[in-house]
Amino acid sequence: MTRTAILVLNAGSSSLKYQLLCGIERLLSGLVERIGEPGGDPDHASALSRVLAGLPPAVTVQAIGHRVVHGGEAFRAATLITPEVLQAVAALADLAPLHNPPAVQGIRAALAALPGVPNVAVFDTAFHATLPPHAYLYALPYDLYTGGGIRRYGFHGTSHAYVSRRAAELLGGAGEQADKLVTLHLGNGASAAAVLRGVSVDTSMGLTPLEGLVMGTRSGDLDPGAVLRLGELYGLEETSRLLNKESGLKGLSGVSNDLRDVRAAGTERARLTLSVMTYRLVKQIGAYAAAMNGLDALVFTGGIGENDAQLRADVLGGLTFLGFELDAAANAVRGGERLITTPGSKPALVIPTDEEGEIARQVRAVLDL
Ligand code: AMP
Numbered sequence: 543m544t545r546t547a548i549l550v551l552n553a554g555s556s557s558l559k560y561q562l563l564c565g566i567e568r569l570l571s572g573l574v575e576r577i578g579e580p581g582g583d584p585d586h587a588s589a590l591s592r593v594l595a596g597l598p599p600a601v602t603v604q605a606i607g608h609r610v611v612h613g614g615e616a617f618r619a620a621t622l623i624t625p626e627v628l629q630a631v632a633a634l635a636d637l638a639p640l641h642n643p644p645a646v647q648g649i650r651a652a653l654a655a656l657p658g659v660p661n662v663a664v665f666d667t668a669f670h671a672t673l674p675p676h677a678y679l680y681a682l683p684y685d686l687y688t689g690g691g692i693r694r695y696g697f698h699g700t701s702h703a704y705v706s707r708r709a710a711e712l713l714g715g716a717g718e719q720a721d722k723l724v725t726l727h728l729g730n731g732a733s734a735a736a737v738l739r740g741v742s743v744d745t746s747m748g749l750t751p752l753e754g755l756v757m758g759t760r761s762g763d764l765d766p767g768a769v770l771r772l773g774e775l776y777g778l779e780e781t782s783r784l785l786n787k788e789s790g791l792k793g794l795s796g797v798s799n800d801l802r803d804v805r806a807a808g809t810e811r812a813r814l815t816l817s818v819m820t821y822r823l824v825k826q827i828g829a830y831a832a833a834m835n836g837l838d839a840l841v842f843t844g845g846i847g848e849n850d851a852q853l854r855a856d857v858l859g860g861l862t863f864l865g866f867e868l869d870a871a872a873n874a875v876r877g878g879e880r881l882i883t884t885p886g887s888k889p890a891l892v893i894p895t896d897e898e899g900e901i902a903r904q905v906r907a908v909l910d911l
């Protein structure tokens with residue numbers, strides 16, 4: 543018997559991540575690297591044809607879901623790809639020069655390799671399309687927004703959408719309030735979202751994924767005047783490299799972009815780095831509690847959020863004023879969805895993210911499968 547499945551593709555500049563899902567069952571997942579580099583596939587089309595050649599027998603690809611980083615203001619939800627949509631996504635390269643062009647290559651490769659199979663673009667920005675103007679506008683000349691699209695868009699939307707929905711399901715099932723959530727996606731990139739009754743009302747990443755929290759190699763928030771000063775000293779390209787690739791955990795600690803290495807280092811600078819990271823997280827959560835006039839629950843996800851018990855403990859330690867109390871034993875348990883707070887506390891949850899599963903879910907919703 544032939545089974546139908548959804549292929550989820552996440553094309554990076556030199557990589558292609560893929561997952562094949564039949565319902566909630568993962569039939570296959572993998573990563574092709576070094577695309578366009580010596581020894582690797584010449585392009586995404588070649589990488590995809592190898593992926594397709596390796597699909598299990600008796601499986602028909604029913605639809606393809608593509609992760610697209612930037613949907614701009616045009617795309618507020620997952621969208622069936624037509625020639626017009628593809629053109630519009632390609633035109634958004636202005637806003638996401640590193641991220642959207644590879645997605646377009648992935649989409650073109652899929653359209654060519656599997657003609658007749660529907661393709662759906664799922665945007666990282668879409669979950670945050672509900673931000674109100676007071677949250678998405680920067681205090682810049684207004685024309686820069688209307689004419690140039692300079693505003694907060696937010697990213698990691700697929701992850702925030704998934705974990706906020708799961709949290710609402712889990713908490714609702716337990717009879718707990720879940721109207722006002724803060725979701726923390728903490729991986730190599732990191733962002734927080736304020737989710738009010740299932741809708742994103744603020745998020746820490748902005749026009750680009752550089753704004754907000756301390757990340758693996760990205761600075762997060764800093765004085766725009768500091769950016770100007772760096773630009774004067776080092777030029778635009780080097781400043782961009784410093785802020786995107788040499789900052790964050792890596793730059794501050796001088797050790798690594800990986801939190802495990804920073805923890806293991808044990809130097810004064812490493813400790814300072816961890817305290818900057820934690821302080822900024824606590825401050826961000828406090829700001830979102832104010833933005834929603836309350837906070838019902840907190841959700842941790844991403845490589846750090848799911849795995850680093852110390853960070854979760856340190857963050858919750860700064861939130862006793864909001865009614866959070868850590869359950870140290872529960873926090874030490876590894877793996878799976880779990881509650882890490884005491885019975886009398888407001889709930890904080892760890893929910894492993896599932897961006898591919900969420901993309902497949904959105905593909906099914908768009909195509910009514
Ligand atoms: P992600 O981008 O979501 O894959 O997250 C990657 C980051 O998660 C890595 O850079 C690590 O800093 C962090 N990470 C992964 N595993 C662990 C762990 N067991 N303990 C602490 N941090 C971890």
